Amino acid sequence: MTWDIRGKNVLITGATSGLGLEASVELARRGARITMVGRDPGRTAAAVAEVRRRSGSAEVASLLCDFASQADVRRLAGDVLARHDRLDVLINNAGGVNKDRLLTVDGIERTFAVNHLGYFLLTTRLTDLLVKSAPARIVVVASEGHRHGTLDFDDLGFARGGYKIMRAYGRSKLANVLFANELARRLAGTGVTANSLHPGAVDTNIWNGAPGWAKPLITVLLRPFFLSVERGAATLVHLAASPEVEGVTGRYFVKNRPVHPARRAQDEALAQRLWEVSAAMVGE
Numbered sequence: 144m145t146w147d148i149r150g151k152n153v154l155i156t157g158a159t160s161g162l163g164l165e166a167s168v169e170l171a172r173r174g175a176r177i178t179m180v181g182r183d184p185g186r187t188a189a190a191v192a193e194v195r196r197r198s199g200s201a202e203v204a205s206l207l208c209d210f211a212s213q214a215d216v217r218r219l220a221g222d223v224l225a226r227h228d229r230l231d232v233l234i235n236n237a238g239g240v241n242k243d244r245l246l247t248v249d250g251i252e253r254t255f256a257v258n259h260l261g262y263f264l265l266t267t268r269l270t271d272l273l274v275k276s277a278p279a280r281i282v283v284v285a286s287e288g289h290r291h292g293t294l295d296f297d298d299l300g301f302a303r304g305g306y307k308i309m310r311a312y313g314r315s316k317l318a319n320v321l322f323a324n325e326l327a328r329r330l331a332g333t334g335v336t337a338n339s340l341h342p343g344a345v346d347t348n349i350w351n352g353a354p355g356w357a358k359p360l361i362t363v364l365l366r367p368f369f370l371s372v373e374r375g376a377a378t379l380v381h382l383a384a385s386p387e388v389e390g391v392t393g394r395y396f397v398k399n400r401p402v403h404p405a406r407r408a409q410d411e412a413l414a415q416r417l418w419e420v421s422a423a424m425v426g427e
């Protein structure tokens with residue numbers, strides 16, 4: 144049967160602003176049943192109200208999670224399992240940048256913890272539910288920033304120095320593409336697909352995290368080229384909702400089309416190693 148997003152259960156993280164909020168509106172408009180994940184109760188309630196208002200749909204719920212805490216991600220997964228007997232689409236989207244090197248409560252560099260290990264832990268905890276609900280889709284919001292990313296397994300958190308905002312971000316986004324590809328291999332034959340994407344350079348709150356000196360440069364050099372948040376969210380919506388990508392898995396999308404990610408992101412041995420290291424880092 145052709146994929147039809149109407150009535151499908153969609154869980155989307157980072158749904159309180161930017162791409163996640165906009166994708167929630169569009170998917171709710173198309174008739175999906177959305178669960179929006181936010182970390183702040185007030186912002187999350189406001190985002191749910193906005194999605195209901197703009198989409199005209201009442202099928203919009205929310206759950207809370209701070210992805211900087213592994214205990215909280217486990218609790219979120221438990222809440223999803225308690226609430227839903229099926230999950231058709233999981234969109235891993237929550238993420239950000241950090242000017243300074245920060246550690247989470249679990250002692251892990253925050254960019255890697257939130258942007259990659261958060262996706263990893265939530266997805267692995269929900270995989271059985273996704274497989275039970277197949278056909279189902281996992282969408283991983285990565286970035287073209289992955290092309291500058293490197294993985295140093297001896298120092299994933301830059302403890303020995305060399306921390307830079309975009310180095311940490313690039314590392315986490317390389318991990319996103321490798322993770323989606325490895326998921327696709329591990330889930331082959333189950334009816335669950337996994338793809339990653341770059342949404343474009345989009346005018347969202349993520350740029351507020353840039354260092355002060357970079358903000359005028361962003362305004363002058365980048366902002367004129369930014370996509371609207373609606374256009375940025377289009378690739379998330381495409382991978383979640385379009386019948387065109389039915390059965391497509393292990394691909395990296397830009398502007399709704401599959402493109403080749405960086406060579407490093409296609410390295411199967413690297414993806415396998417990242418999986419093992421990530422599993423150890425979240426104690427799974």
Ligand SMILES: NC(=O)c1ccc[n+]([C@@H]2O[C@H](COP(=O)([O-])OP(=O)(O)OC[C@H]3O[C@@H](n4cnc5c(N)ncnc54)[C@H](OP(=O)(O)O)[C@@H]3O)[C@@H](O)[C@H]2O)c1
Binds near residue numbers: 157287344348
């Ligand atoms: N904008 C771009 O140009 C661009 C380009 C490439 C890739 N991306 C990717 O797109 C995704 C969404 O970013 P965006 O541009 O829409 O930025 P955004 O407007 O800043 O949205 C980020 C979302 O993630 C949430 N989030 C951040 N840290 C979190 C945490 N520790 N726990 C739970 N939620 C957390 C934020 O929640 P709060 O509202 O509570 O802060 C917000 O809902 C990210 O993965 C980003 O890497 C963006």
